[in-house]
Amino acid sequence: MTHWTTKLIHPDAHAPAGFESLVTPVYRGSTTVFRRAADLSDDWHHEAGYTYGLRGTPTVRELAVRIAALEGGERTFITPGGQAAIALIDFTFAESGAHVLLPDSAYGPSRDLANDVLRRFGVEVDYYPPLAGADVAGFLKPNTRLVWCESPGSVTLEVQDVPAIAEAAHRAGAVVALDNTYSAGVHFDAFAHGVDVTMQALTKFVGGHSDLLLGSVTVRSPELYERLGVVHDHLGMGVSPDDCSLALRGLQTLGVRLAALEQGTLHVARWLATHPAVRRVLHPALPSCPGHETWKRDFTGSTTVFSIVLAPEVPRETVRALVDGLTLFKIGWSWGGVTSLAVPFMRPRRDHGRPEGPLVRLNVGLEDPEDLVADLAQAFERAGLAT
Numbered sequence: 001m002t003h004w005t006t007k008l009i010h011p012d013a014h015a016p017a018g019f020e021s022l023v024t025p026v027y028r029g030s031t032t033v034f035r036r037a038a039d040l041s042d043d044w045h046h047e048a049g050y051t052y053g054l055r056g057t058p059t060v061r062e063l064a065v066r067i068a069a070l071e072g073g074e075r076t077f078i079t080p081g082g083q084a085a086i087a088l089i090d091f092t093f094a095e096s097g098a099h100v101l102l103p104d105s106a107y108g109p110s111r112d113l114a115n116d117v118l119r120r121f122g123v124e125v126d127y128y129p130p131l132a133g134a135d136v137a138g139f140l141k142p143n144t145r146l147v148w149c150e151s152p153g154s155v156t157l158e159v160q161d162v163p164a165i166a167e168a169a170h171r172a173g174a175v176v177a178l179d180n181t182y183s184a185g186v187h188f189d190a191f192a193h194g195v196d197v198t199m200q201a202l203t204k205f206v207g208g209h210s211d212l213l214l215g216s217v218t219v220r221s222p223e224l225y226e227r228l229g230v231v232h233d234h235l236g237m238g239v240s241p242d243d244c245s246l247a248l249r250g251l252q253t254l255g256v257r258l259a260a261l262e263q264g265t266l267h268v269a270r271w272l273a274t275h276p277a278v279r280r281v282l283h284p285a286l287p288s289c290p291g292h293e294t295w296k297r298d299f300t301g302s303t304t305v306f307s308i309v310l311a312p313e314v315p316r317e318t319v320r321a322l323v324d325g326l327t328l329f330k331i332g333w334s335w336g337g338v339t340s341l342a343v344p345f346m347r348p349r350r351d352h353g354r355p356e357g358p359l360v361r362l363n364v365g366l367e368d369p370e371d372l373v374a375d376l377a378q379a380f381e382r383a384g385l386a387t
C-alpha cells in the first residue's frame with residue numbers, strides 16, 4: 001500500500017475519457033511523459049509527438065496549424081507577442097556583416113530592435129522609403145539578407161508594392177519578411193504576393209478583445225521552417241496555453257468581427273475626411289492614403305487602424321486636447337479589440353521625409369459608428385478645432 005501523499009500524485013481513480021468538446025482543451029504542462037527511456041527525445045521538430053512544454057502543448061500547436069491554414073503558409077510558429085515574432089525573424093536572417101532593410105514606416109519597436117540590438121551584433125541596418133516599390137533595388141547591397149515590408153505602415157499607413165519589392169529583393173538573394181498584422185493575415189495574401197515569411201501580432205485581431213499577447217511567424221517553405229525552427233527553439237519562446245485558448249476562441253469570430261469593424265471604421269474615416277480641421281485621412285481604402293491604388297489592387301478589405309493629419313501649425317497642446325476631449329475613444333497602445341482608441345503622434349521618426357503635420361492614430365472598435373462620430377465632433381469643438 002502506498003502512502004496517501006503518494007496517492008495524491010499517483011492516483012488510482014480517474015475520470016472517464018471520451019469528452020469530445022467543441023473547443024480545443026487547454027493543455028497546460030512543462031513536461032510530457034515518454035513511455036520508455038529509449039523514446040526520450042529533445043528534437044524541436046516534434047513531428048512524431050511531444051518532447052517538452054516549451055515547444056508547445058496541443059493547445060499551442062492547434063493555434064499554430066490554424067494560423068498556417070488561414071495564411072496559406074507551410075508552417076507557423078507561435079511567439080509570446082508580435083514583437084517577439086519580429087525578433088525571431090531578425091535573429092534568424094541577420095548575422096554579423098549582413099545588411100537588413102526596413103521600410104521607413106516600420107513599427108517603432110521593430111526599428112528599436114534593429115537599431116539598438118542588431119547593430120550591436122554587427123548588422124548593418126538601413127531604411128528605405130515605403131513607397132519605393134521596384135526602386136528598393138537602389139537600397140540593396142551584396143550583403144542584404146533580409147528585406148522587411150509592413151503594409152500599410154505603422155502610423156503613416158503607406159500601402160507598399162510588395163510584389164515589386166519582393167522581386168527586387170529575391171534577385172539580390174534576400175529573404176522577404178512582412179508584418180501582416182494590419183490584415184489579420186486575411187486581407188492581404190502574403191504568399192501570393194511574393195513574401196517568404198510573415199508575422200502578425202495575434203494580440204490585435206485574432207485575440208480581438210485586448211486580453212492577450214501573442215504573435216505568429218508563418219513560412220512559405222520547409223527550408224525556411226528549418227531555419228526559423230532552430231532559432232525559435234534556442235530562444236525558448238514558450239507561450240501560455242491559456243492565451244492560445246483565447247486566441248483560438250478569437251479566431252472563431254474573426255470573420256464577423258472584421259466585417260463589422262471594417263464598416264464602422266469606414267463610416268468614421270469618411271466623416272473625418274469631411275471635417276475642416278482634418279488635412280488628410282490616412283486610411284488605405286480612401287484615395288487620400290499614399291498607396292491607395294496598390295491597396296485596391298492587392299487587398300480584399302481594410303481594418304480598423306488609421307490616422308488623421310492635422311495642419312502643421314496646430315500646436316502640440318491642441319492635439320493633446322483633442323485626444324483628451326474624447327470620451328468613447330480611450331487613450332492607449334495597441335488596437336484590434338472592441339474598444340476605440342486614440343494616440344497622438346507629433347513627429348513620427350522617419351529617415352525619408354516627415355508627415356505634413358501632427359497625427360492622431362485612431363482604432364475603431366465595435367461601438368456604434370454614429371456615437372463615435374459624435375464623440376469626435378465634440379472633441380474637435382472642445383479643442384477649438386471646429387472650423
Ligand SMILES: *Cc1c(COP(=O)(O)O)cnc(C)c1O
Pocket residue numbers: 080081082083084107154179181182201202203204213214215334
Ligand atoms: C502591435 C504590433 C506589433 C507587436 O505586437 P505585440 O503583440 O504588442 O508585441 C507588431 N507589429 C505591428 C504592426 C503592431 O501593430
